[in-house]
Amino acid sequence: MGEIVILSGSPSETSRSDAVLRYMGSWLRKEGFTIKHISIKDVQVEVLFNGDYQHDDIQSIASLLQTAKGVVVGSPVYKAAYTGVLKALLDILPQDVLKDTPVFPVMTGGSHSHVLAIEYTLKPVLATLKGESIQGVYLSDDQVDKQQIEQPITDELIIKRIKHQLALFVEKVNAKHSVTI
Numbered sequence: 001m002g003e004i005v006i007l008s009g010s011p012s013e014t015s016r017s018d019a020v021l022r023y024m025g026s027w028l029r030k031e032g033f034t035i036k037h038i039s040i041k042d043v044q045v046e047v048l049f050n051g052d053y054q055h056d057d058i059q060s061i062a063s064l065l066q067t068a069k070g071v072v073v074g075s076p077v078y079k080a081a082y083t084g085v086l087k088a089l090l091d092i093l094p095q096d097v098l099k100d101t102p103v104f105p106v107m108t109g110g111s112h113s114h115v116l117a118i119e120y121t122l123k124p125v126l127a128t129l130k131g132e133s134i135q136g137v138y139l140s141d142d143q144v145d146k147q148q149i150e151q152p153i154t155d156e157l158i159i160k161r162i163k164h165q166l167a168l169f170v171e172k173v174n175a176k177h178s179v180t181i
Helices: 016-030 045-049 056-067 084-092 117-128 156-176
Strands: 003-008 034-039 070-076 102-109 137-140
Touching (some): 003 016, 016 070, 016 156, 034 056, 070 156, 117 137
Parallel strands (some): 003 070
């Protein structure tokens, strides 16, 4: 069917965001997609700090994103926004790296008070990169058990919302890449 790239902006070794992204990846894999995970933790600090957009790792990430059928971008909320390391990566990628690509934004945070961070911080930067975001999903920490590998989401309503949003995402991905005869 095609490749979906999942980009994690979490610098934490034990991350709720990563647990949710892994869950979403396995759901998309069952739908027939090939999944490629990229973690901000895999990018050398010096490359991000120096803004080395010509580095092979950055070029490789850019290539993966540009050829992806769809992209899922996830981040925890830090200071009412996505992580600074995710911002550092996004800043050195080509300006149109997500051009016409369906994008599913996901954020996790300590409380429901940051629910709008997805709308006011993550979606605008994805739009700047020319991505086509769907609604996306925000999860609070109490809705995710990062110790549970197969089913980290503990809230049934959130599971339904994620599955519904994933179905819309798949529909958008398939519509973008359907062949017209």
